[in-house]
Amino acid sequence: MIQVHDKQFEIYLSKADIAAAVQQIADGINADYAGEKVLLVAVLNGAFIFVADVMRCLTIDCEIEFIKTQSYEGMHSTGNVKMLLGLEKDLKDQHIILLEDIVDTGNTLAALLDIFRKKQPKSLKVATLLLKSAALQHKNLPLDYVGIDIPNKFVVGYGLDYDGCGRQYPDIYQAVV
Ligand code: 5GP
Ligand code: MG
DSSP states (O other), X not given: OEEETTEEEEEEEOHHHHHHHHHHHHHHHHHHTTTOEEEEEEEETTTHHHHHHHHTTXXXXXXXXXXXXXXXXXXXXXXXXXXXXXXXXXXXXXXXXXXXXXXXSSHHHHHHHHHHHTTOOSEEEXXXXXXXXXXXXXXXXXXXXXXXXXXXXXXXXXXXXXXXXXXXXXXXXXXXO
């Protein structure tokens, strides 16, 4: 058990579970983009550890950029996606893969995809380590690479936070209710 602010969390996914999911995502990307170059776009802050691990499993040519959004306050999605840090790079005619730590309602991803499609990339795919499919409110989101489908409970660790804290744990923990 760990404590983050006022909440208790219990272990849910081990380092080994996470490493297997990361490798499976990277295997898919390596196979799909063999001989091509991709631009990874990581959604900060939560995806920073995930993207570092995925990138080290890639054998294809790749570059990385970071963007920042915010939709959560505490343990709840506000449903309102703010872009706090944008993208400098020209996306036209590039293969883009958006990397998310977790897709919950899908609001963040839907908003990001709208923005990215307008920039006319050569292709646009999405990789997420975690998916709460029971919480998903958007149909037809292109979830090309999904690590682990988890129940609709709040998780921390491996880059994921609860009000800023809890990101440093190598395993993923679930809130105890
Ligand atoms: P969505 O817009 O899909 O509802 O939520 C996406 C963002 O909310 C994620 O990128 C993540 O930052 C945050 N989020 C959603 N569920 C969780 C969760 O269980 N734990 C943490 N730490 N963040 C979450
Ligand atoms: Mg996030």
